[in-house]
Amino acid sequence: MxxxxxxxxxxxxxxxxxxxxxxxxxxxxxxxxxxxxxxxxxxxxxxxxxxxxxxxxxxxxxxxxxxxxxxxxxxxxDRPDVPLASLAETPPRMLPAETVNYLLPSRYCESDQFEGFLAQEFPNLRGGPLAAALLDWVGGHLTYQSGSSTGVTTALMTFANRHGVCRDYAHLLVALARAGGIPARCVSAYAPGVDPPDFHAVAQFWLEGAWRLADATGMAKPGELAVVAVGHDATDIAxxxxxxxxxxxxxxxxxxxxxx
The missing domain is CATH 2.60.40.2250 (Immunoglobulin-like)
Incomplete structure (x- = not known):
């Protein structure tokens, strides 16, 4: 591509x-x-x-x-599109040091507030199967709506409101993944087909020894994302x-x- x-x-x-x-x-x-x-x-x-x-x-x-x-x-x-559900869990104690911070809550991704929801909705899922399920859940439960959020909207607010733009989708997906024991970070990127055309935000999971891109809006596949920056949340990738x-x-x- x-x-x-x-x-x-x-x-x-x-x-x-x-x-x-x-x-x-x-x-x-x-x-x-x-x-x-x-x-x-x-x-x-x-x-x-x-x-x-x-x-x-x-x-x-x-x-x-x-x-x-x-x-x-x-x-x-040149990036393969690896099915998330095929990737195994890495227990937190076995994670590389540089990924551990991405298990923790951040300003816009209050992952500690979602632990109960994860336990109730996805009790038996870990690793890649959980990441795939969370990607589907966020994509299926949020409505993309331009102008529906602001610079202070957090993952918890998006979870309650059930609408947002790409940054909100990314924040919620990252927060849910961290709550489920998967290191996750936000990514700013360019992609064709983004509607409306703009800077795009997606998520990235650490699974089976590598960072895996995922777009909960469904507008871009991993193989057509040009990564600009990564970070804990929008604070790092503006x-x-x-x-x-x-x-x-x-x-x-x-x-x-x-x-x-």
Whole structure:
């Protein structure tokens, strides 16, 4: 799978502001950056820092009154779509050290609040079969509704309201997986077919020695996701964090399958 990515961001700023951008697709063994170009209306040279868990990179920019960003990339993805239900459980005591934090609650994923629900609804499932069941449950019990959540909506709120956008689906799926003893993290990504077109958020489970992507919205398969960043929740994977007021002028994300 080869994806063509085109991103345009245009924001008015209240004076000068530092901005942390997280828009570049990550170079990974199963995801090759064929070409990419990032242009930012920064008053100073961009300063890159490594993303969470060494996945991708963040860029610091410094702009005054207006911030404009153009990002284009071609990404080749070679990632098998492994059925989650076929993957065995790894007991918590046997997990690699770097995955243990992803068993714990975080700001938007209050996994400790779902332990009773998991015990009642999925009492005999563990590992991959549980991950597959949770993916189906979230996809079947939530309604995708643009504008139905805000930047402070948590997994518990989404569970109660039963609607949201991709970030809400990811938060709830991650929280449920952690409650069931599966390390899980949130992932920002680009994918074709996302409706409405935008930055996309999905989940990732640690199963049988690897991180496995899963999209509860059903809009993207693992083999057509260009990963940008990973983290505990939306706090770690936001595409733009501005240290000052910002007003949207334009934001477009276009992802298409490229004919090779």
């Amino acid at each position: 080869r994806l063509k990515i085109d991103v345009v961001l245009d924001y008015d700023l209240d004076g000068a502001a530092d901005t942390l951008l997280l828009v570049e697709a990550a170079g990974m063994p199963d995801q090759i950056i064929v070409s990419q170009d990032l242009w930012v209306s920064s008053l100073e040279p961009l300063r890159a820092t490594v993303g969470s868990e060494g996945v991708g990179q963040r860029c610091w920019a410094y702009a005054e009154n207006r911030l404009k960003v153009n990002y284009t990339a071609t990404v080749e993805i 595409f733009m964090t501005t240290f000052g007021a910002a007003i949207l002028n334009e934001q477009t994300v276009t992802v298409t399958r490229e004919i090779v």
